[in-house]
Amino acid sequence: MxxxxxxxxxxxxxxxxxxxxxxxxxxxxxxxxxxxxxxxxxxxxxxxxxxxxxxxxxxxxxxxxxxxxxxxxxxxxxxxxxxxxxxxxxxxxxxxPLPTYPEGFPAELVRALERATGRRFCCNRPYSGTQVLEDYGPHHLRTGELILYTSADSVLQIAAHHDVLSEPELQRVCAAARAVMSGEHAVGRVIARPFTGTPGAFVRTAGRHDYAxxxxxxxxxxxxxxxxxxxxxxxxxxxxxxxxxxxxxxxxxxxxxxxxxxxxxxxxxxxxxxxxxxxxxxxxxxxxxxxxxxxxxxxxxxxxxxxxxxxxxxxxxxxxxxxxxxxxxxxxxxxxxxxxxxxxxxxxxxxxxxxxxxxxxxxxxxxxxxxxxxxxxxxxxxx
CATH class of the missing domain: 3.40.720.10 (Alkaline Phosphatase, subunit A)
Structure with missing residues (x-):
C-alpha cells in the first residue's frame, strides 16, 4: 500500500x-x-x-x-x-517543437477560428496576459470581439469578460478552437482566460481552462x-x-x-x-x-x-x-x-x-x- x-x-x-x-x-x-x-x-x-x-x-x-x-x-x-x-x-x-506564432496567427487560420466559433477576434499577437487586458479590454467590451493572443509558448489564448461571454460559453468557444488547432497548427494548449472588472482594473478569474x-x-x-x-x-x-x-x-x-x-x-x-x-x-x-x-x-x-x-x-x-x-x-x-x-x-x-x-x-x-x-x-x- x-x-x-x-x-x-x-x-x-x-x-x-x-x-x-x-x-x-x-x-x-x-x-x-x-x-x-x-x-x-x-x-x-x-x-x-x-x-x-x-x-x-x-x-x-x-x-x-x-x-x-x-x-x-x-x-x-x-x-x-x-x-x-x-x-x-x-x-x-x-x-x-510544438508550433509557435511570434507574428500572430495567420489570417486564414483566424478565419477558420471565426467560422468554427461564430465569434470575431481582436489583438492576434504575442502579449503579456495582464497587459493584453489593459490594452484590448475596453475594445473588447465595446465591440464584443474576443481577445485572441499567444506567447513564446505553443499556446492560443482567448480572453473574454464575464459581461461579454460567460465562462461556460468561453469554454465552448475554446473547445471549438481546439478542434481547429490540429495538424501543422496543433498547439500545445488552447487556454480560456475569463476576466472581470472595469477598464484600468481588469482582473483574471480562477476560471481558466486549458485544452491541451x-x-x-x-x-x-x-x-x-x-x-x-x-x-x-x-x-x-x-x-x-x-x-x-x-x-x-x-x-x-x-x-x-x-x-x-x-x-x-x-x-x-x-x-x-x-x-x-x-x-x-x-x-x-x-x-x-x-x-x-x-x-x-x-x-x-x-x-x-x-x-x-x-x-x-x-x-x-x-x-x-x-x-x-x-x-x-x-x-x-x-x-x-x-x-x-x-x-x-x-x-x-x-x-x-x-x-x-x-x-x-x-x-x-x-x-x-x-x-x-x-x-x-x-x-x-x-x-
Whole structure:
C-alpha cells in the first residue's frame, strides 16, 4: 500500500540548459537563484532541510547537513513550456517543437477560428496576459470581439469578460478552437482566460481552462493505471495530459486550492499517485517578474510541506520538481529554458545527488508503486 506524491513547483528552474541561447535565453538564467538574489534571500526552512540549497547556491538557503536525494533534471526534447515539461516527467518526449506564432496567427487560420466559433477576434499577437487586458479590454467590451493572443509558448489564448461571454460559453468557444488547432497548427494548449472588472482594473478569474493536445506517446501514467495504480491529478495536471492516464481530478486553480487538495489526499488516500501542479509561481508571479510574490508563494509551499512531512511515512515517496524556468532577470516575461530542481524523500534515499532526465520522475514513481519498469519509455529510476 504505497503512495507517491509528485509536486511540481511551476517555473522553478535551477539553471540554464546548454541550448538556452537557442531559445532566446541567457546562459546564466537561473530562476530560483535570481529570485533569491532580488528578494534579499529566501527563508525556506523545510525546503532547505530537504536539500534545496545543496542543488545550487541560493541566497538564504544553506546547504543541508542531511539532504534527501537531490539534483537537477533536464528534458530530452525541445520546448520550455508546461505541456512538454510535464509530458517529459511522465516519459513522453515530443519529436519536434510544438508550433509557435511570434507574428500572430495567420489570417486564414483566424478565419477558420471565426467560422468554427461564430465569434470575431481582436489583438492576434504575442502579449503579456495582464497587459493584453489593459490594452484590448475596453475594445473588447465595446465591440464584443474576443481577445485572441499567444506567447513564446505553443499556446492560443482567448480572453473574454464575464459581461461579454460567460465562462461556460468561453469554454465552448475554446473547445471549438481546439478542434481547429490540429495538424501543422496543433498547439500545445488552447487556454480560456475569463476576466472581470472595469477598464484600468481588469482582473483574471480562477476560471481558466486549458485544452491541451493529447500526449503523442504512451506515458508512465498509463503504465501505472495498467498496473492497477490509481492516478490523482491536482490543479492543471489533468488538462496538460488531456485527461489521458488520469483517474480522478481535484481542484487546484490556485496554490491555496492545490495545497489544500493535496493535503486532503495525504489524509485520505491509501495508495496511488498524487500528481500536483502549483501554478502561482508561474501564472501569478513569474510572468510578471513579481519577485516578492514569487518569494511569498515559495514560503507558503514551504509551510505546507512542513505539515505534510509530519504525516508521510516509510511507504511514501515525495518528489519535488519543476517544468521550466521564468527568470526574473530575463529580458522577456516568457518561460526560460532551464533545468528542473529535484528533491526526493523516500526510505533509503540517503543524501546522494542525482542529475538526470525529467523522465526519471515517472520511472521512479512506477518502480516505487508497481515494482516494475517500462523499458520502452525514457527515464531511469532513482528509487
Amino acid at each position: 504505497r503512495r507517491a506524491f509528485v509536486i511540481v513547483l511551476d517555473a522553478c528552474g535551477v539553471g540554464a540548459l546548454p541550448d538556452a541561447a537557442a531559445y532566446g535565453d541567457s546562459p546564466d538564467a537561473n530562476t530560483l537563484a535570481h529570485v533569491a538574489e532580488l528578494a534579499g534571500g529566501l527563508y525556506l526552512p523545510t525546503l532547505g532541510a530537504l536539500g534545496l540549497g545543496s542543488i545550487e547556491p541560493i541566497r538564504g538557503v544553506a546547504r543541508a547537513p542531511a539532504p534527501v536525494l537531490h539534483g537537477r533534471l533536464a528534458p530530452l526534447g525541445p520546448g520550455k513550456e508546461s505541456v512538454t515539461g510535464h509530458w517529459e516527467m511522465m516519459g513522453v518526449v515530443p519529436k519536434a 493536445l493529447e500526449p503523442p506517446g504512451r506515458s508512465y501514467l498509463q503504465e501505472l493505471r495498467d498496473a492497477g495504480v490509481p492516478v490523482h491529478a491536482v490543479g492543471k495536471i489533468r488538462d496538460l495530459f488531456a485527461g489521458v492516464g488520469i483517474d480522478v481530478a481535484h481542484r487546484g486553480a490556485t496554490n491555496a486550492q492545490a495545497l489544500q487538495s493535496t493535503e486532503a489526499l495525504i489524509g485520505e488516500l491509501g495508495s496511488g499517485l498524487v500528481f500536483t501542479n502549483l501554478v502561482d509561481t508561474d501564472q501569478l508571479f513569474g510572468h510578471r517578474h513579481d519577485v516578492a510574490g514569487f518569494a511569498a508563494a515559495l514560503a507558503e509551499i514551504d509551510t505546507a510541506l512542513g505539515r505534510w512531512l509530519e504525516r508521510l511515512g516509510d511507504e511514501d515517496l515525495l518528489i519535488l520538481t519543476a517544468d521550466h524556468g521564468v527568470d526574473p532577470l530575463s529580458g522577456h516575461t516568457d518561460h526560460t529554458r532551464e533545468h528542473a530542481l529535484l528533491l526526493a524523500r523516500f526510505r533509503g534515499a540517503g543524501g546522494r545527488r542525482h542529475d538526470g532526465l525529467l523522465a526519471d520522475v515517472g520511472a521512479s514513481v512506477l518502480r516505487w508503486l508497481a515494482g516494475t519498469d517500462a523499458p520502452a519509455l525514457p527515464g531511469r529510476s532513482f528509487v
